[in-house]
Amino acid sequence: MPTLHFQDLLTYYPFGLPIPEALDREQICEAIKDIAAFSTSTLSTLLYTGEYPRGDSNVRANSDIVTKRFTAIAEVLYRFAVLDHVKLPEKVAALEDDLLDFRAFVGLGAIAAEYYGEASYQSLCHLLAAFLVRHKVERILSLDRAFGYEEAFLGGHDLSPAGLEDERFITVEEISIATGLKLETIKNAVSRGELPRDRQKRIAAWPAIAWMSRKDGFPWGVTCYFLDPRLPLNGQYADAWLNTTTDWERIYSEPQATVSTWRIPRSHRYVMVNSGGRRQCVLTLPFEPSNELMAVGLTNKTDRSNVSTSHFHDRGFPGGRPAQLWQVTVPSLEALKGVIEILSRASLNPVTPTNNEKSHS
Numbered sequence: 001m002p003t004l005h006f007q008d009l010l011t012y013y014p015f016g017l018p019i020p021e022a023l024d025r026e027q028i029c030e031a032i033k034d035i036a037a038f039s040t041s042t043l044s045t046l047l048y049t050g051e052y053p054r055g056d057s058n059v060r061a062n063s064d065i066v067t068k069r070f071t072a073i074a075e076v077l078y079r080f081a082v083l084d085h086v087k088l089p090e091k092v093a094a095l096e097d098d099l100l101d102f103r104a105f106v107g108l109g110a111i112a113a114e115y116y117g118e119a120s121y122q123s124l125c126h127l128l129a130a131f132l133v134r135h136k137v138e139r140i141l142s143l144d145r146a147f148g149y150e151e152a153f154l155g156g157h158d159l160s161p162a163g164l165e166d167e168r169f170i171t172v173e174e175i176s177i178a179t180g181l182k183l184e185t186i187k188n189a190v191s192r193g194e195l196p197r198d199r200q201k202r203i204a205a206w207p208a209i210a211w212m213s214r215k216d217g218f219p220w221g222v223t224c225y226f227l228d229p230r231l232p233l234n235g236q237y238a239d240a241w242l243n244t245t246t247d248w249e250r251i252y253s254e255p256q257a258t259v260s261t262w263r264i265p266r267s268h269r270y271v272m273v274n275s276g277g278r279r280q281c282v283l284t285l286p287f288e289p290s291n292e293l294m295a296v297g298l299t300n301k302t303d304r305s306n307v308s309t310s311h312f313h314d315r316g317f318p319g320g321r322p323a324q325l326w327q328v329t330v331p332s333l334e335a336l337k338g339v340i341e342i343l344s345r346a347s348l349n350p351v352t353p354t355n356n357e358k359s360h361s
Helices: 025-049 058-082 092-116 122-142 172-179 183-191 205-212 221-227 235-245 311-315 333-347
Strands: 249-253 260-263 270-273 281-285 299-303 326-330
Touching: 025 058, 025 092, 025 122, 058 092, 058 122, 092 122, 122 172, 122 205, 122 221, 172 183, 172 205, 221 235, 235 270, 235 281, 235 333, 326 333
Parallel strands: none
Antiparallel strands: 249 260, 260 270, 270 281, 281 326, 299 326
16 A cells, blocks of 8 residues: 555545535444554454454454554544644654554555445545644744644644645645635735735745635634634634633623623723724724834724714624724734733723713713
């Protein structure tokens, strides 16, 4: 059997589907069960007796053990590929061994399908591909940071999407897997210059990940922002970040998930986030942002106090629409962290409402 390279995993991959839809959990489990049954019976026949084992043979029982082991490995790979808030096991070396064993197991599936007419093993290939793409994305974002990825080059040079020398670049297929967009859509984005390439027509990885992170089908946004807070931020991920990593309290969520309002603890102040925004993160504040707040990198400071605004400004703040409304754009998680730090720090001090806040305090 030829070496199983990353490109081999992409045969019949359902490009254009988000990863949770591309990976069918039931098909994965069935494929593991079939390959386990094939390998435990056929290999023993090939290597030992030349005859298929009897029904009461302990070889038959071993297929259950094999199924259990590789189902457990597949579950680790699946959760990492599909879910955002999932980390690799701390013992990455053990996962490396499991991954290489899983690769060999998939190879047995290839033999079963090619030479014995057994069921397809492609669902396991697609699982491996999605897992390795996420690992590559996280590794790229961690190259300049101490997140433990330096020694975690899973899969070796043959199986990984790109060798160590190519980690500054990413392919059309990898972008398609990560975003769930069709290959043609990615190629069009490259043609329009949205995904910059070098003279060798290689797609630069970091700008591509920044582009990918704003797509609806990209499943690892919060993790990627944690690894690299310089990535351009949108309202959806800002809302998720506030929910998972701060003690701010969400007090209002617009029914269509367009905006949400957050109360700063130990404070009478509130911040509204465009929680449905995919392109950028916009904060609506019932007070004028200070110079200190703007200095964290906020842009597009706009006074909307005298502008007719949407109904959710009436419902989203306690006491109705505030006397003042200001909006700012938050370009990155790094800037949002600065906002959180300043407003949370201010909340620890005795607070006297400003004139513009007295009308609704």
